[in-house]
Amino acid sequence: MKKFTYILLVLVAFSLTLTAQEARLSEKNETIQLYSSNDADTPMLINESILGESDDAAYFGLYLEDLTFPKAQELSYPHTYGVLITGVVKDSPSWHYRLRQDDIIMQIGSRQTTNNATLDKITQGLRAGDQISITIFRDGKVESLDMTLGSRSGSLTSSSSSPIKTQKKKLSAGYGGGSWIPMWVHLDMGDINDLITDSTLGFNKTRENGVLQQGLGGKLSIGKGFFLGGQVTTYRDTKKKTNASDATYHIWLKQQNMMGGVTLDRRIPITKNFISSVGLMVGGANHELEFLNTDSNYDWNELPNTIASSNNTHFRLKKSYLLVQPRAELMYRFLPWLGLRAEAGYAYGYPLTQDWRVKGLENESYEVTNSPDTKYEGLTLSIGPWFGF
Numbered sequence: 001m002k003k004f005t006y007i008l009l010v011l012v013a014f015s016l017t018l019t020a021q022e023a024r025l026s027e028k029n030e031t032i033q034l035y036s037s038n039d040a041d042t043p044m045l046i047n048e049s050i051l052g053e054s055d056d057a058a059y060f061g062l063y064l065e066d067l068t069f070p071k072a073q074e075l076s077y078p079h080t081y082g083v084l085i086t087g088v089v090k091d092s093p094s095w096h097y098r099l100r101q102d103d104i105i106m107q108i109g110s111r112q113t114t115n116n117a118t119l120d121k122i123t124q125g126l127r128a129g130d131q132i133s134i135t136i137f138r139d140g141k142v143e144s145l146d147m148t149l150g151s152r153s154g155s156l157t158s159s160s161s162s163p164i165k166t167q168k169k170k171l172s173a174g175y176g177g178g179s180w181i182p183m184w185v186h187l188d189m190g191d192i193n194d195l196i197t198d199s200t201l202g203f204n205k206t207r208e209n210g211v212l213q214q215g216l217g218g219k220l221s222i223g224k225g226f227f228l229g230g231q232v233t234t235y236r237d238t239k240k241k242t243n244a245s246d247a248t249y250h251i252w253l254k255q256q257n258m259m260g261g262v263t264l265d266r267r268i269p270i271t272k273n274f275i276s277s278v279g280l281m282v283g284g285a286n287h288e289l290e291f292l293n294t295d296s297n298y299d300w301n302e303l304p305n306t307i308a309s310s311n312n313t314h315f316r317l318k319k320s321y322l323l324v325q326p327r328a329e330l331m332y333r334f335l336p337w338l339g340l341r342a343e344a345g346y347a348y349g350y351p352l353t354q355d356w357r358v359k360g361l362e363n364e365s366y367e368v369t370n371s372p373d374t375k376y377e378g379l380t381l382s383i384g385p386w387f388g389f
Helices: 002-030 069-074 116-124 190-196 300-309
Strands: 062-066 083-088 104-108 131-138 141-148 176-185 211-223 226-242 250-269 274-294 313-335 338-351 357-359 365-367 377-388
Touching (some): 062 116, 104 116, 176 226, 176 338, 190 250, 190 274, 211 250, 226 274, 250 313, 274 338
Antiparallel strands (some): 062 083, 083 104, 131 141, 176 211, 226 250, 313 338
């Protein structure tokens, strides 16, 4: 328990540090500064120095960035090219032609704007007074408009020398994804260890401070910050011992824990790259033990006698549960398609039967008398990569 508490405290400290850093960056970028036309920091089409720029250089008055896949998904844009408008300078040509934030520039004239660098090359050949056709994607539709370019000195007035705040961008909750899920599950293994460490079997006990379950998980956005998905993780271990009663026989043990189900999460974006979520998994779980006692001596002609009269035995024990797992998740996105996720939760299994059962050939089950009411319950912790957003 102390180990889980320590890990959770480290995770919280790490998330708060990232949140503070992202918040400072967000505050810095939320305000666009506008200055008089003779200031070297006057906004440009692309964020570059204007030293040496000619007086008749074409001026749009746009803030731009390369279009990312998550943003394209958010805007329902179906293509892999384009330049995103993130802000418009007041009283600029783009302002007067009603270009706006979240428009996607697809084409200028007959030339496709693949990215910001391509757009810069196109605009370098344009001059103030040029009339151009610009194709944009807005609100799910492709639109074209004709506009006349201005010059920087003719587009900014002294009234624009004070800072102007643009509309605050709505943070995206993402579109979903999936990943390999490593999960540390702190289960009570006392009942299982009492059985397998019995002197007749002689196996070493299973780790009592938690086991590492591994599996896969994924989820997709269903709107308004909600994500629907699924997840399954398992733990498996196989052991072999010489039968203490007869050295010609060996006892095999295969142990498995499993939990999985349908997940529903509500994501809450903190910053552009830092996402939190709370959710619930509803599904099933089980403990399973499989034993094989064998002398590895099988002869076709002797099989009837081996089956009926020898010490060769094989059976499978199982205890099943309905599972509920509330959990909270933090994710930091390093790239548009790659992030680091950390999740903490609590698994609670409601047993379908009080006793353990031996599984038969046709889904039959046989009650194991005097079996304990083994619980499937404990803290869960998962830290790993996330592919998608």
